[in-house]
Amino acid sequence: MIQLERVSKRYPNGREALTNVSFFVDRGELVFLTGRSGAGKSTLLKLIALLERPTRGSVTVNGRSTGALKARHIPAFRRHIGVVFQDHKLLADRPVFDNVALPLVVAGTPLKEIDKRVRAALDQVGLLGKERLLPMELSVGEQQRVGIARAIVGKPPLIVADEPTGNLDPDLSLEVMRLFKRFSEVGVTVLVATHDLHIVREFGGREITLTSGQITGGSPDPLPSLVASR
Amino acid sequence: MALGTLTTRHTQALFGALGRLARAPLATALTLLVIGLALVLPAALGLLVRNAESATGGFGHAVDMSVYLKRGVSLARARELAVEARAEPGVAAVSVISAAAGLRQFRQYSGFGAALDALKSNPLPNVLRIVPQPRSSGPAALEALRRTFASWPEVGMVQLDAQWVLRFNAILAVVRRLVSIAAVLFGAGVLAVIGNTIRLEILNRRDEIEVTKLVGGSNAFVRRPFLYTGTLYGLGGALLAWLVLETAVLGLQAPVAHLASLYGSGFVLAGLAGRELAVLFGGGMALGWLGAWISARRHLRGIEPRA
Numbered sequence: 001m002i003q004l005e006r007v008s009k010r011y012p013n014g015r016e017a018l019t020n021v022s023f024f025v026d027r028g029e030l031v032f033l034t035g036r037s038g039a040g041k042s043t044l045l046k047l048i049a050l051l052e053r054p055t056r057g058s059v060t061v062n063g064r065s066t067g068a069l070k071a072r073h074i075p076a077f078r079r080h081i082g083v084v085f086q087d088h089k090l091l092a093d094r095p096v097f098d099n100v101a102l103p104l105v106v107a108g109t110p111l112k113e114i115d116k117r118v119r120a121a122l123d124q125v126g127l128l129g130k131e132r133l134l135p136m137e138l139s140v141g142e143q144q145r146v147g148i149a150r151a152i153v154g155k156p157p158l159i160v161a162d163e164p165t166g167n168l169d170p171d172l173s174l175e176v177m178r179l180f181k182r183f184s185e186v187g188v189t190v191l192v193a194t195h196d197l198h199i200v201r202e203f204g205g206r207e208i209t210l211t212s213g214q215i216t217g218g219s220p221d222p223l224p225s226l227v228a229s230r
Numbered sequence: 231m232a233l234g235t236l237t238t239r240h241t242q243a244l245f246g247a248l249g250r251l252a253r254a255p256l257a258t259a260l261t262l263l264v265i266g267l268a269l270v271l272p273a274a275l276g277l278l279v280r281n282a283e284s285a286t287g288g289f290g291h292a293v294d295m296s297v298y299l300k301r302g303v304s305l306a307r308a309r310e311l312a313v314e315a316r317a318e319p320g321v322a323a324v325s326v327i328s329a330a331a332g333l334r335q336f337r338q339y340s341g342f343g344a345a346l347d348a349l350k351s352n353p354l355p356n357v358l359r360i361v362p363q364p365r366s367s368g369p370a371a372l373e374a375l376r377r378t379f380a381s382w383p384e385v386g387m388v389q390l391d392a393q394w395v396l397r398f399n400a401i402l403a404v405v406r407r408l409v410s411i412a413a414v415l416f417g418a419g420v421l422a423v424i425g426n427t428i429r430l431e432i433l434n435r436r437d438e439i440e441v442t443k444l445v446g447g448s449n450a451f452v453r454r455p456f457l458y459t460g461t462l463y464g465l466g467g468a469l470l471a472w473l474v475l476e477t478a479v480l481g482l483q484a485p486v487a488h489l490a491s492l493y494g495s496g497f498v499l500a501g502l503a504g505r506e507l508a509v510l511f512g513g514g515m516a517l518g519w520l521g522a523w524i525s526a527r528r529h530l531r532g533i534e535p536r537a
C-alpha cells in the first residue's frame with residue numbers, strides 16, 4: 001500500500017527533514033509512526049499525501065509512484081487518501097455536514113448519495129444529529145472526529161493521520177484510536193503519526209520510530225505473523 | 231466524466247456562487263452598480279445611434295427632390311414623366327407642380343406679387359416633386375436617384391436638399407465610432423472590476439481553497455464557482471444597465487415624441503431590443519466570465535495546501 005525507498009527530503013531552507021528512509025506498509029495494516037516533534041513524522045505524511053515531493057528516493061502509494069505523477073493527476077490521487085490533521089482543517093463557516101461532504105462534492109458524487117454517506121460517516125464517529133452545527137459549536141474532540149469523518153467519507157483505501165489525538169484527553173484519544181483500529185479491521189490501511197507512546201503500546205499495532213529524520217526503531221516491514229494471516 | 235456528474239458539479243457551483251452573492255447583499259449590490267453603470271454608457275450611446283438612424287428614416291419623407299423640367303416641356307408631358315418617375319426604384323411618391331401652380335405659390339409666399347405682375351409670361355418651369363422611400367434616403371441612394379433624373383433629356387436641373395442628411399449621417403458615424411471606443415474602455419473597466427472582486431474573494435476563501443485541494447479538488451473544481459460568480463456579476467450588471475436604460479427611455483419618450491411631431495414625424499423613442507439585448511447580456515456575461523477566469527488563473531495558482 002505504501003512503499004518508501006531510500007527517501008530523503010530537504011526543504012528549500014536547507015533543513016534535511018528525512019534521510020534515507022525506507023519502509024513498507026501492507027494493505028489493511030494499522031501502523032504507528034512515532035518520534036518526537038521535529039523527527040520528520042509530518043514530513044513523511046506530507047510525502048505520502050503528495051503535499052510535498054521527496055528530494056531523493058521514491059514514494060509509492062496504492063501502486064502509484066508519486067514522483068511520476070503529473071500535477072493534473074494529483075487531485076484524483078488525493079481522493080484515494082483520507083487525511084486527518086492535528087488542527088482538523090475544518091471550514092469554520094460551514095456546518096458539519098458540508099465539511100464532511102467536501103470530499104464527495106469534489107468527486108462529483110450525486111446529492112442523494114452524498115446525504116447517505118455523510119450520515120453513515122458521522123454515525124461511525126458518533127456524531128449523527130450534529131450535521132447542522134458549526135465546528136465552533138463542537139468540543140475539540142468532536143471537531144477531531146468531524147475531521148476523521150471527512151477522511152473516511154470517500155471510503156479511501158488509505159487513511160493518514162497526523163497527531164490525531166494531540167489535543168484530546170486520554171479517554172477521547174483511546175476512542176479515536178479504536179475508530180482507526182476498526183477501519184483497519186475492514187481492510188483500510190491506516191498510518192498514524194503520534195508522539196503518544198502510551199497509546200501505541202495499548203493498541204499493540206506495528207510501530208515505526210523516527211529520530212532526526214531517520215528510522216531508528218520499530219519494524220519498517222510488516223510483521224511476519226500479520227502478513228501470514230492474510 | 232459522466233454528464234450527470236458534470237451537471238451536478240455545475241449546478242452546485244452555480245448555487246454556491248448565488249448563495250455567496252446573496253449572503254453579502256451590500257457588497258454584491260455595490261459591485262453590480264459599478265458594473266451596471268459601466269455597461270450603461272456604451273449601451274446608451276448605441277441606443278442613441280439606433281434611434282437617430284430610425285428617426286432619419288422617419289424624416290425621409292421630409293427629404294425631397296425637386297426635378298425642374300426644361301421650359302419647353304408641356305404639362306401633359308410632365309404628367310407622363312411623373313408616372314415614369316414613380317416607377318423608378320427608391321421613389322415613394324411623385325407630384326407635379328405645374329408652372330402655374332408654382333407661380334401662384336411663389337406669389338403667395340414670396341411677397342413679390344407686384345413684381346411678378348410685371349412679367350409677361352410665367353418664368354417658372356413645370357416641376358416634379360419626388361419623395362424618396364425611407365430606405366433610399368441615405369446619401370448614396372439619394373445621389374443615385376439624383377443622377378437618374380438628371381440624365382433625362384427633359385430635365386433641366388435636379389435640386390436635392392440633402393446636405394443636412396449627409397451631415398447628420400456623418401455625425402452618426404462619429405457617434406457610432408464613439409460607441410465602439412466606449413464599449414472597449416468600459417468593457418476593460420468591467421473586466422478590471424470583476425477581476426479585482428474575484429481576487430478579493432479568492433484571498434478571503436484561501437483556507438477553503440486549500441482544504442478543497444487537500445481532499446482532492448481539482449483546479450477546475452476550485453475555479454468553477456469563481457467563474458460562475460464572475461458570470462453572475464456580468465449578468466446582474468447587464469440587467470441593471472437594461473433597467474436604467476428602459477427607465478431613461480420611458481422618461482424621454484413623451485418629450486421626444488413631441489419634438490418629432492413638430493417635425494411632422496411619428497417617431498417614437500425605442501428601447502433596447504432583440505440583437506442589442508443579446509449583445510448587452512451576452513457581452514456582460516462574457517466579460518464577467520473572462521474577468522473571473524483571468525483573476526482565478528493568476529491567484530489560484532499560488533494557493534496550494536500546506537499541512
